[in-house]
Amino acid sequence: MKKVAFYTLGCKLNFSETSAISRKFEEKGYRKADFTDTPDIFIINTCSVTDNADKKCRKIVREARKISPEAYVAIIGCYAQLKPKEISEIEGVDAVLGAAEKFRLVELLDGFKREPLARILASEIDHANAFEPSYSIDDRTRTFLKVQDGCDYSCTFCTIPLARGKSRSSTIEEVISQAQDISERGVHEIVLTGVNTGDFGIRNGKREDRFIDLVRALDDQVAVDRFRISSIEPNLLNDEIIEHVAASGKFVPHFHIPLQSGSDRILKNMKRRYLTDLYTSRIAKIRQEMPDACIGVDVIVGFPGETEADFLETYKFLNELDISYLHVFTYSERPNTPAAEMVNSVPHKERNRRSKMLRILSEKKRRAYYESQLGSIRTVLFEEDIQDGKMYGYTENYIRVGVKYDPLLINELKVVRLSNIDEQGNAEAEEIDLVLH
Numbered sequence: 023m024k025k026v027a028f029y030t031l032g033c034k035l036n037f038s039e040t041s042a043i044s045r046k047f048e049e050k051g052y053r054k055a056d057f058t059d060t061p062d063i064f065i066i067n068t069c070s071v072t073d074n075a076d077k078k079c080r081k082i083v084r085e086a087r088k089i090s091p092e093a094y095v096a097i098i099g100c101y102a103q104l105k106p107k108e109i110s111e112i113e114g115v116d117a118v119l120g121a122a123e124k125f126r127l128v129e130l131l132d133g134f135k136r137e138p139l140a141r142i143l144a145s146e147i148d149h150a151n152a153f154e155p156s157y158s159i160d161d162r163t164r165t166f167l168k169v170q171d172g173c174d175y176s177c178t179f180c181t182i183p184l185a186r187g188k189s190r191s192s193t194i195e196e197v198i199s200q201a202q203d204i205s206e207r208g209v210h211e212i213v214l215t216g217v218n219t220g221d222f223g224i225r226n227g228k229r230e231d232r233f234i235d236l237v238r239a240l241d242d243q244v245a246v247d248r249f250r251i252s253s254i255e256p257n258l259l260n261d262e263i264i265e266h267v268a269a270s271g272k273f274v275p276h277f278h279i280p281l282q283s284g285s286d287r288i289l290k291n292m293k294r295r296y297l298t299d300l301y302t303s304r305i306a307k308i309r310q311e312m313p314d315a316c317i318g319v320d321v322i323v324g325f326p327g328e329t330e331a332d333f334l335e336t337y338k339f340l341n342e343l344d345i346s347y348l349h350v351f352t353y354s355e356r357p358n359t360p361a362a363e364m365v366n367s368v369p370h371k372e373r374n375r376r377s378k379m380l381r382i383l384s385e386k387k388r389r390a391y392y393e394s395q396l397g398s399i400r401t402v403l404f405e406e407d408i409q410d411g412k413m414y415g416y417t418e419n420y421i422r423v424g425v426k427y428d429p430l431l432i433n434e435l436k437v438v439r440l441s442n443i444d445e446q447g448n449a450e451a452e453e454i455d456l457v458l459h
């Protein structure tokens with residue numbers, strides 16, 4: 023029985039797709055192995071958003087070759103779609119597969135026989151128009167279920183539409199059926215994932231459903247404890263969705279909403295589909311419906327032309343906004359994007375300084391949010407996340423809670439009272455005896 027190992031870089035979508043591809047291998051009689059367990063085949067799922075994607079890819083290929091010098095090495099993922107030729111020239115690579123080909127990898131590379139030259143199976147991105155359902159099951163506690171892929175927006179800094187193609191989705195029936203399968207495996211939390219998740223509902227280039235229809239159907243028909251929405255564009259997060267989550271017993275009060283800049287001038291240059299007023303109104307609506315909701319924000323610093331004044335506008339905007347944490351990205355030029363051609367690029371040292379300032383702000387926001395929740399009663403889903411005799415899990419509103427390690431708590435939902443914040447900044451809990459499952 024041939025052994026196959028996977029290495030995944032990048033986002034949750036990549037992880038869910040690696041899982042789906044690994045299941046296809048298992049169905050064909052291959053055995054899944056650890057990366058270091060001398061596999062016969064290595065599949066490396068790459069990311070184009072990761073800085074130094076090229077260097078990382080080379081490094082993993084080198085490591086794979088060291089572990090199994092004769093193994094077959096195939097590269098898939100966003101970076102493979104964007105730079106197939108470049109990757110095929112990396113020493114030790116046997117095949118590169120694009121977005122339209124990666125799910126047929128087992129059939130296309132039948133036999134996995136090494137040849138003197140690397141094979142490139144990567145068609146133009148417009149060929150990637152099928153939707154491939156995927157979900158990750160590596161971690162029993164929480165599963166990432168892909169409901170949507172690709173993006174029809176054209177944010178000037180982003181390569182994702184080039185790497186993943188047009189917006190397309192699963193059907194509501196298919197998502198429900200997968201969510202039911204997942205829940206039957208004993209998973210308590212399903213995270214709905216996509217490139218532009220809120221754009222769910224496009225099939226063959228036509229809008230067939232809306233994201234709110236999916237949310238309602240899942241709530242009605244799937245007996246899982248928790249649904250979490252991974253990330254949603256502010257212009258798509260409408261009142262209907264917010265009100266549904268507020269009233270739902272399953273959709274948790276946690277939103278992750280990309281902002282990218284607090285300057286309207288920069289938002290326009292980024293070709294985002296909203297301005298700061300709309301963003302503020304979304305946060306206000308969430309707070310009105312769910313005062314304790316956790317709100318995470320993506321922000322990019324150092325976009326071309328971002329002056330000190332623009333950055334300070336962003337800082338002030340975020341400082342005044344009632345949010346819980348930030349994900350800060352330092353802008354870096356991506357080939358073939360309009361932003362990479364823009365003038366007035368921000369010096370790297372300055373990008374790093376701005377990034378640091380926002381990271382400090384994020385820590386302050388997170389701390390204040392955690393403090394606001396002390397004394398409240400929450401449900402924690404404990405994970406196999408164990409460090410120094412403690413184990414961790416998340417509340418519905420995304421507070422990381424640590425308690426003394428107890429193996430029986432793994433994958434259990436427990437009602438706790440948040441009591442304290444420890445030195446690492448995690449919440450501590452008391453009264454962990456009321457078991458829900």
Ligand code: SF4
Nearest residue numbers: 173175176177180182
């Ligand atoms: S919404 Fe913008 S940033 Fe997000 S994937 Fe689409 S193009 Fe990229």
